[in-house]
Amino acid sequence: MTCYCVIKVLIDGFPEVMPRETWATAELVLFMNDLFDILNHFSKCPPVTSSFQCRLRKGSPHEEFWESVLRQLNNFKFVDCVSGRVIRLPCVDGWVTSINAVRHLWQFLQTKSFQFLNLRTLNQDGLENLFSAVRQFGGDNVNPTCALFCSASKTCVLNKISVPPDLR
Numbered sequence: 001m002t003c004y005c006v007i008k009v010l011i012d013g014f015p016e017v018m019p020r021e022t023w024a025t026a027e028l029v030l031f032m033n034d035l036f037d038i039l040n041h042f043s044k045c046p047p048v049t050s051s052f053q054c055r056l057r058k059g060s061p062h063e064e065f066w067e068s069v070l071r072q073l074n075n076f077k078f079v080d081c082v083s084g085r086v087i088r089l090p091c092v093d094g095w096v097t098s099i100n101a102v103r104h105l106w107q108f109l110q111t112k113s114f115q116f117l118n119l120r121t122l123n124q125d126g127l128e129n130l131f132s133a134v135r136q137f138g139g140d141n142v143n144p145t146c147a148l149f150c151s152a153s154k155t156c157v158l159n160k161i162s163v164p165p166d167l168r
Helices: 002-013 020-039 062-075 090-111 125-137 146-162
Strands: none
Touching (some): 002 020, 125 146
16 A cells, blocks of 8 residues: 555656656556455454455455456456567466455355454465474475474474463
């Protein structure tokens, strides 16, 4: 959101610094910010800055936004600088798959009387953090044996458990 605001202020107040043509960049930045927010937040109530920064619940803006996002993502066009051909980037397909998977999961959970879904729990940040810690512990060994990996992961888990919560 901050980057979007800066671009908007520069376009409106300093057109010699930031030409009007950059408005499309500002809109893309805001779009991507909202897309990340809507799939990666956990608060119960939306904060003042964005109604997307909250858990998924019945009546939340998530589902309507996802419909809009899917239409926009399917219209994204990327041009290969060398060949000039229009291509579809794999990350766009990844976003479409992720959004559809969350939508189907939410529909299923509602049939089981779930009131909300904390979308942040669906990401792999925790797993990535564990692998990062294991790699750091192992001296940046990019090809550890099974025994080294098990040892390093056990040490990381034990180190995390043994540290008082206020120092984590």
